Amino acid sequence: MVRANEEVEALLQEYADLIAISGGDAFKARAYEKAARAIGGHPVDVTRLDVPGLRKIPHVGASIAEKVVEYLHTGRVAVIEETRAEVPAGVRELIAIPTLGPKKAMVLHEELGITSVDQLLAAVHAERLRDLKGFGERTEENILHGIALLQKAGDGRILISAAMDVAEQITGELSGIAGCERCTYAGSLRRMRETIGDVDVLVAAERSAPFMTALTELPYTAEVIAHGAKKTSIRTTKGLQVDLRVLPPASWGAGLQYFTGSKGHNIRTRAIAVRNGLKLSEYGLFDAESGESVASETEEAVYARLGLPWIPPPLREDRGEVAAGLRGDLPELVAEGDVRGDLHTHTDLTDGLSSLADMVAAAAARGYAYYAVTDHAPDLAMQRMTEAKVLAQRDEVRALDRKHRGMRLLHGTELNIGPDGDVDWPDAFLAEFDLCVASVHSHFNQSRQALTRRLIRACENPRIAIIGHPTTRLIGKRPGIDADFDAVFAACARTGTALEINAHPERLDLRDEDILRAKRHGVKFAVNSDAHATTHLPYLRYGVGTAQRGWLTKDDVINTWPLTRLRRFLRGGRRP
Template sequence: MRRNMEVANILNQVALLLEVQNVAWKPKAYRKAAETIENTAEDIDVLVRTGKLQDLPGIGIHIAKKIEEIVKTGKLTYLEKLKKEVPVDIESLSHIEGMGPKTIKLLYDKLHVKNVRDVLNAAQAGKIRDLPGMGEKREQLLLAGAQRLQQQGVLRMPRGFAVPIAEELIKTINKFPGTQKAIVAGSYRRGKDTIGDLDILVVSTKPEALMHAFTTMRDVAAVLAQGATKSSVRLTNGLQVDVRAVKASQYGSALQYFTGSKEHSVELRKRALKMGYTLSEYGLFTRKDKTRVASKTEEDIYAKLGLQYIPPEMREQRGEIQLAQHKKLPALIEEHNVHGDFQTQTTWSDGANSIPEMIRASQALGWSFVTITDHAGGIGIAHPLDEPRLKKQGKEIDALQKKIDIRIFKGVEADISKNGTLAISKAACNNLDVVLASIHSAFRMPKDEMTKRICTVLETYPVHVLAHPTGRLINTREGVAFDVEKVFQTAKDHDVFLEINGQPSRMDLNDELVHRARELGCKFVISSDAHSADQLRYVDFGVMTARRGWLEKKDVLNTKSVKDIEHILHAKK
């Protein structure tokens, strides 16, 4: 089982606890190691088994030994020691917006705050505002973040982080005796940006053997339930996984039922009743004599109900059944329609790989273009570009372009300042192929001021893309508040593309906003926001969100030829 995310999470917890203790250099080393493990395409188990851990950048002998301990035992003695020294719920507290290591330490030292409940109590009692560097606004920010976290309960995992786990599970289950077919259903299959658990359907000729093999897998931390055809486990990474054995003759109806959504399935059942059928996980039957009329495939079920096949990503009861009835479903964008990426970072700013390395990785994906968009502006990241460095980077790209066929678009991700100006001049913008504008600071402006801030930049500068428009971070920070209709209309009026950012922790725009922007006539780009070569695959997560927003190939710039893209981009100059 691929456990890269689990290992990275433990290393990040170590880094946080060391930062809380004001340890000088170790946190950076652990965070770098976590980032490397998270981003590498190599399975951490394989790296440990083959002794190749130290071949990875930032992994020295001491951290390598700790990673080996995590892989072999599922825990880290050093982390447990740190937790005893600083007895705080570091993982939960770090997901409260505005709660960094220094704040965690301050609240622990002064108010003995150890968990989310303690933050709520301290903030509601007005005890935080009087601490050094706090104040009433900061207290209210922490209170809101703690309340949001408490309401959410168990944090849902970003789907992008669940993908390698799900893929490895399917690979493992397919090797079990009697397995004929295995697929992940539920919200994962529908492409939702977060998941609570994984629901796996398995066509198996040996269901009891399947249940035994599943519940005794190496990465099972606890067996929650075990039966003849259904079992539930909790993995060592905390994720719950449910497996159901189904008959091949009932696979389609079971898949439709367990994929959901609940609202979509309810409407299907209502339609079935009106047509003289009953629909369940076992199949579509006539009401009169209980004759089975469809169950082997989802396609058969939808066809018998007089509907086009509805892709899983559309099954959210947003009018898709009515469209399917009239054979008017959109032809959703596919992964293979995307020919490149519109946002990547390199070692010129906060990326892990050089421009040549990012280009080679893009070529390996078969892309026809890639865009280099390192950060510009005072956004708190390492080495943001100023205009002289941006010009110097452009010369490197020009030199590389002469040697290769893949088109390299020269770009930048420029910060939108609080007053509605961009971090680089209009003249600098005009020397680039792609200008991304994004917000990285002052997230809590009033809605009308934030709307003006964004619209002013789109109206004033030659911006091509509004990047991760809401600025949200899943489980950590809510998106900024702005007038959606006004910002989207301004983007449309000024030929600015809206970004669908595929970073698992962002997924921004989300599917609902994509759906609304599409209705308003906006156009889109899909980006990985890759900070390493391995993250370029995040484009596929953006495609999933685009499908959930009902986008077609024609709606997305990435699907066009390089020549057409050049023509569209240069029209802004």
């Protein structure tokens, strides 16, 4: 289930938005934003903390700590309720639109009387926004795109991380029930899709009743949608639907294959079965004439009887995986255990929430052979980075090198790719870093030509080894930039610049579709957590899942390589 920390983070961020909408103190709004991020990334469950304990979290003062305790004890905060009441409901509805900030939402309400998304759509189509100061044709395009994102988010899909949290808690509970032989999640979650509509849970057992009843009685079950012998569906307190099916142990493999999907993949496998005089269902693979079971207990047996190798779930999207399996051309996918280090992380020197020492210790605990610290460079002014600060950090990094299980440390930086493709520090200064990641953080609305040129220029900078979160998208919140990415991919292949697969579940950038295209150009990749707290390091699993959906192998991913090969790449040995 969603951590209490994340609930509090969302509440404080909402309050920050309400302060901004109502014209309140900008510094106060910023303080609540910082506190929201700090609590969201704090490793300790805030329900265990009192006011003094909360005040030990960076950016959390007495007033904020008291509000957090009030919320945890009562489920509400009086001052936030009062502020909500002061802001028109229509404006609160408008700020839910990605790309539309609180100030613009208030202008739309005050100047045009807009109080709903439907009214805003009508105003855009009537071109009524163009006379407002700060609005224009491009603003209208962004608003239309934001409304489309909002409507898409309203289809009930949630981020993979939230769905995984629910699935792992439920499978953990059910696995402990007597009679459970196997238990796992299936569906789009097993295929590691970036968003999930509902969670499919499978159990192998002779009797279904104990498991069906247990699901309905879980403390986070809010509604029982259906309760039967073969399938039970619930809705959690967070609104996520969970479907449980209990299979006979002898049918486990066929059921797991069937309920993992995708629909297109299953159509392909059923077609192969029909051509071979067989019938494939969730209960097994049967001879079409005699009805005799020929395979069912394991997925491997089902695929083998169809003349196929076992196909990893992230590939099962009907993108040629069945044909590749028949040819014997399936890739040996990169796995999380192949990753030797994380090459994009932050500390509290800039916008991170954990100290350098804590981040290094947490990385070492994950068994990494190497680890890079890449705090922001000075062009992101709010981070207040300076040459003196980053050089002092370098001394700390060197002092910690090999101190944790022999893990090697790389001192890097995340540069900002400016509107013309320039980056923060001069070439001579950049030459002293072990690693430079460069990312777009602003000016997202440049023309397609300008954005493409901007990224290609960054690729051509010999000091830049990795382009971070290349499309800049935030799932359900911000669209990716409009650049000619095939041209960017070609430039990366030509210059030997790696593209990041940012593992943060709100980004997963590059997407799997982009990875497939970039791979065809010959691009190399880095799967990184972009961690801003120790609790973010495990996000790497989602980046690896996305890499698998993009058909990547170990050789495609630079941070699976031994350090000597990686250093050669980072020094420019990658370039023709």
